[in-house]
Amino acid sequence: MVKLVFVLVFIIFVNLTPGKAWETYLLYFLYLMIIIFTSKIRLSDIFKRTLISIPFILAAIPLLFTGQPPIERIPLFLGIEINISMEGLQKFLSIAINSILSIQAAVLLILTTLPPEIFFALEKIKIPNLFISIINLAYHYLFVIREEVMRMIRARTSRSSSIFNQKISGGSLWWRAKVTGGMAGSILIRSIERSDRVYTAMLSRGYNGKSVLSIHNSGIIKKNDYFIMIIGICLVLIIWVYSLLTIG
Amino acid sequence: MPFLPLLSPKTMHIPDGFLSVIVSLIFWVMSIVVITIALRKTNRDLSERQVPLMGVLAAAIFAGQMLNFTVIGGTSGHLLGAALATILLGPWPAIIVITSVVSIQALVFQDGGLIVLGANIFNMAIIGVLVANSIYSITKIFIGSKKWGITVSGFLAAWGSIFIVSLSCAIQLAISGTSPANIVIPAMAGIHTLIGIGEGLITAGAIIFISAARKELLEVNLSSSGNSKGILVGGSLIAIVLAILSPFASIHPDGLEWVAEESGFLGFAKDSFYNIIPDYTFPGINDQAIATIVAGIIGIGIVFVVVLGLSQRKKQSAFDQPAQE
Numbered sequence: 330m331v332k333l334v335f336v337l338v339f340i341i342f343v344n345l346t347p348g349k350a351w352e353t354y355l356l357y358f359l360y361l362m363i364i365i366f367t368s369k370i371r372l373s374d375i376f377k378r379t380l381i382s383i384p385f386i387l388a389a390i391p392l393l394f395t396g397q398p399p400i401e402r403i404p405l406f407l408g409i410e411i412n413i414s415m416e417g418l419q420k421f422l423s424i425a426i427n428s429i430l431s432i433q434a435a436v437l438l439i440l441t442t443l444p445p446e447i448f449f450a451l452e453k454i455k456i457p458n459l460f461i462s463i464i465n466l467a468y469h470y471l472f473v474i475r476e477e478v479m480r481m482i483r484a485r486t487s488r489s490s491s492i493f494n495q496k497i498s499g500g501s502l503w504w505r506a507k508v509t510g511g512m513a514g515s516i517l518i519r520s521i522e523r524s525d526r527v528y529t530a531m532l533s534r535g536y537n538g539k540s541v542l543s544i545h546n547s548g549i550i551k552k553n554d555y556f557i558m559i560i561g562i563c564l565v566l567i568i569w570v571y572s573l574l575t576i577g
Numbered sequence: 578m579p580f581l582p583l584l585s586p587k588t589m590h591i592p593d594g595f596l597s598v599i600v601s602l603i604f605w606v607m608s609i610v611v612i613t614i615a616l617r618k619t620n621r622d623l624s625e626r627q628v629p630l631m632g633v634l635a636a637a638i639f640a641g642q643m644l645n646f647t648v649i650g651g652t653s654g655h656l657l658g659a660a661l662a663t664i665l666l667g668p669w670p671a672i673i674v675i676t677s678v679v680s681i682q683a684l685v686f687q688d689g690g691l692i693v694l695g696a697n698i699f700n701m702a703i704i705g706v707l708v709a710n711s712i713y714s715i716t717k718i719f720i721g722s723k724k725w726g727i728t729v730s731g732f733l734a735a736w737g738s739i740f741i742v743s744l745s746c747a748i749q750l751a752i753s754g755t756s757p758a759n760i761v762i763p764a765m766a767g768i769h770t771l772i773g774i775g776e777g778l779i780t781a782g783a784i785i786f787i788s789a790a791r792k793e794l795l796e797v798n799l800s801s802s803g804n805s806k807g808i809l810v811g812g813s814l815i816a817i818v819l820a821i822l823s824p825f826a827s828i829h830p831d832g833l834e835w836v837a838e839e840s841g842f843l844g845f846a847k848d849s850f851y852n853i854i855p856d857y858t859f860p861g862i863n864d865q866a867i868a869t870i871v872a873g874i875i876g877i878g879i880v881f882v883v884v885l886g887l888s889q890r891k892k893q894s895a896f897d898q899p900a901q902e
Binding site: 336337340341343344345420424425426427428429430431432435436439444447457459460462463464465466467468469470471473474475477478479481482502503506507508509510511512513514515516517518519520521523524525527528531 | 592593594595597598601612613616620628629630631632633634635636637638639640641643644656658661665673674676677678680681684685686687690691692754775778779780781782783784785786787790791794
């Protein structure tokens with residue numbers, strides 16, 4: 330729970346940091362790096378996982394071209410010139426850095442915490458129990474059903490219905506969609522049937538409609554942990570105030 | 578085309594850093610209110626056996642999102658599942674199921690940020706489900722008696738939900754000042770017109786299959802008490818307002834910003850962005866610096882292509898790791 334709250338606070342303040350506060354970004358980055366090193370995670374793991382969300386940065390690219398002046402004309406190769414608004418560029422970079430820092434913090438949380446512990450932390454911050462039970466169950470069955478889907482996809486591939494070329498694939502667009510839709514439909518029906526069996530199994534193990542959380546010992550919060558959390562949050566706050574002071 | 582890599586349903590998952598904190602918080606509050614209502618409704622209407630049903634279905638929809646088929650070379654149709662869940666379960670349980678899916682994606686797989694999770698839930702689980710529900714129920718009244726009626730309704734519901742969700746996603750980005758409204762709205766709408774077709778076709782295919790295998794599942798929804806007139810009207814209103822607002826906003830991007838500023842939406846988060854000294858002339862920039870920037874941009878472009886290829890694989894391996902634990 331300490332970790333979850335800390336990461337949330339960290340991300341909020343990174344996002345509240347005004348744009349162009351380059352030194353502050355560096356401080357946040359250093360801070361994250363210190364945590365990463367003490368947590369004994371390989372850096373490469375963090376960066377690999379950070380890459381996942383990078384394509385979304387494209388959504389901010391138009392800022393480069395549509396921001397307010399001053400506009401710089403930038404010659405590309407072959408004599409083509411593009412107009413890039415410097416203000417847009419700064420905004421773009423700020424957004425990109427914000428996003429990367431936030432994602433790294435979240436990755437750090439995931440890599441050091443088991444999903445059940447995260448769900449337990451959610452319970453601690455007063456998310457409705459019913460909802461957490463559903464998430465928890467969904468997480469557990471995710472891998473079972475994922476295997477089922479993978480088997481289906483393999484079966485479909487071996488019957489070559491996924492190729493674009495119609496002569497080889499053996500069917501029109503609508504046919505291919507119907508095949509895939511049939512897969513989706515059968516997954517859903519199987520899951521509904523499976524949930525019946527899960528329910529009877531749960532009943533026979535004493536389920537009473539309340540919580541199905543597996544409680545971890547790590548969920549118990551020591552006083553010491555609160556202390557660490559408060560210190561950590563204070564550090565984030567200091568960096569944030571620094572950014573406000575330097576930007577003005 | 579810079580938007581080509583966005584041709585995947587992952588576009589809908591906004592990461593942290595792209596929405597201003599105030600916008601994120603507003604959508605958190607709205608989502609929490611709706612989810613609380615949904616939890617109460619499902620709790621009252623349905624027995625405790627709904628917990629495993631919704632849990633397992635959330636897992637199924639999550640896993641089902643891996644299903645895709647090629648539409649035209651390079652682009653593929655994916656399943657997002659909001660419409661399918663609505664059709665099978667009815668609106669309130671569907672909201673909870675999709676919320677679970679989106680939450681797990683954010684909490685465990687970093688698909689979508691944590692602070693913006695509220696906005697993501699609002700888009701996909703709430704708007705997506707309500708719009709799908711309205712379209713499905715209303716079209717069913719007109720063509721439901723025909724043999725192909727539910728299939729077409731399913732297609733329309735799926736397409737409509739994707740389209741409207743993309744609009745609301747684009748508007749959130751525009752309000753936050755992340756992307757200019759006159760670019761992001763048409764771009765998102767255009768891409769999701771295509772993605773919506775894929776989603777619609779798969780949904781239609783799934784309905785055909787389900788009506789052949791377990792027809793009674795399709796009839797549960799409309800008779801369930803959860804589907805009141807209130808949500809029907811609500812969903813339709815959301816769809817209509819967003820559909821009308823977006824073209825307006827994209828023609829007058831300043832209008833949207835003006836509204837945002839007037840209502841104190843962005844207050845200080847935006848001030849820092851927009852108070853950039855107008856006559857500042859970057860003395861440090863000479864040809865070499867410009868060259869570096871261009872090189873950087875081209876580099877970014879190359880990295881994107883590589884990342885795009887990798888991210889598909891990365892996603893798979895990110896999926897695999899916890900499975901082995």
